[in-house]
Amino acid sequence: MLRLFWAVNLTVGVKASVAAFQDELKEFRVHAKWVEQENLHLTVKFLGDVEVDLVPDVVGAVRLNLKGLPSFGLGLHGCGSFGRPARVLWVGVKGDTVSFAGLVQRVDSAFRYIFSRFKALLVSEGIGMLILGLNGSPHKNGNTAQLLRIALAEAERQGARTEFLQVSEAMAGLKQVYCVHCSTPCKGTCYEGTLVGEMLEVLRQADGMILGSPVYFGTVSGQLKSFWDKTRRLRKDLALLNVVGGSVVSGGSRFGGQESTTRALQEMMLVQGMTVVGDGYMGDDAGHSGACAKAPVDSDPEVAQRVQILARRVYQVAYATREIRALSR
Structure with missing residues (x-):
């Protein structure tokens, strides 16, 4: 067993400042155990005793979780003690503490997961999160597609693998576009050997997905609705159970049906x-309910921010619920 902790290393200058502070305290002849300057660090999480064989998995899990985390700055601020009488002296930090809190949360998530019974399946094999973007618009580079690409880019920054799926291209190759409930339970006969079948297999692997649609007469596009009807077989197999979903919607008017379309997408999921x-x-x-925009989306000043927030939320919840999904797969 090894006693481990996860910490952020300090710069030479910061270590020197803390060491100088320790030297001042030593003048009071306090009976204490002092940390050597080269060993000073910013503690993120104490692990305790860990089996040696788990150390590579621990490192891999944290590395995966911290992928894409942007840099941030911290400085020294304040000092104090724990216990009565004082047993531990501490030095605090200031600066971008919100980003540091996000780092701590990611490390916490990694350790909660690595010590679960599914660690060997999803961590030691290095399998990352898969977030999909389903474009329900017939336009591959239209307003809805722009929203989805913003979302997927943010998901990648969080550390996820992503894939953009153009629904209309898959549906165009079907002879039987609409579900006619030809079999119960669904056998998938109408899309066997087609691009729709391939897409549905990708959906089975997803940890999260973001559905995107333009507003067509106050609801989702026909292409997306027809595609989603083809997911009946996935429902029988519980393939999408506990997969995390979000929605993005674009409309030609400010109040042109975005909220009703958002609700339709959510009900489908x-x-x-x-x-x-x-x-x-x-x-x-x-x-709020989801990210909505008025076309053209590149002239909507707030939509990119809301889409990025949505993507972070999908990633966050998808990561936290990986163990639950593993139970039904």
């Missing part, structure tokens, strides 16, 4: 047993 989230994230706000 709920029928599959998915966990639906909105555009809220720690450090931002509690959020």
Whole structure:
């Protein structure tokens, strides 16, 4: 067994400042155990005794979780003690403490997961989170696609693998576009050997997905609805149970049906047993139903921010619920 902790190393200058502070305290002839200057660090999480064989998995899990985390700055600020009488002296920090709190949360998530019974499946093999973007618009580079690409880019910054799926291209190759309930339970006969079948297999692997649609007469596009009807077989297999879902919607008018379309997308996901989230994230706000925009989306000043918040929320909840999904797969 090894006694481990996870910490951020300090710069030479910061270590020198803390060491100088220790030297001042030593003048009071306090009976204490002092930390050598080269060993000073900023503690993130204490692990305790860990089996030696688990150390590579621990390192891999944290590395995966911290991938894409942007840099931030901290400085020394304040000091104090723990216990009565004092047993531990501490030196605090100031600066971008919100980002540091995010780092701590990611490390916590990694350790909660690594010591679960599914660690060998999802951590030691290095399998990352998969977040999908389903474009329900017939336009591959239209407003809805722009929203989805913003979301997927943010998910990648969080550390996820992503894939953009153009629904209309898959549906165009089907002879039987609409579900006619030809078999119960669904056998998938109408899409066997087609691009739709391939896409549905990708959906089975997803940890999270973001559905995107333009507003067509106050609801989702026909292409997306027809595609989602083809997911009946996935419902029988519980393939999307506890997959985390979010939605992005674009409309031609400011109040042109975005909210009703958002609700339709969410209901489609709920029928599959998915966990639906909105555009809220720690450090931002509690959020709303989803990210909505008025076309053209590049002239909407707030939409990119809301889409990024949504993507972070999808990633956060998807990561926290990996163990639950593993139970049904």
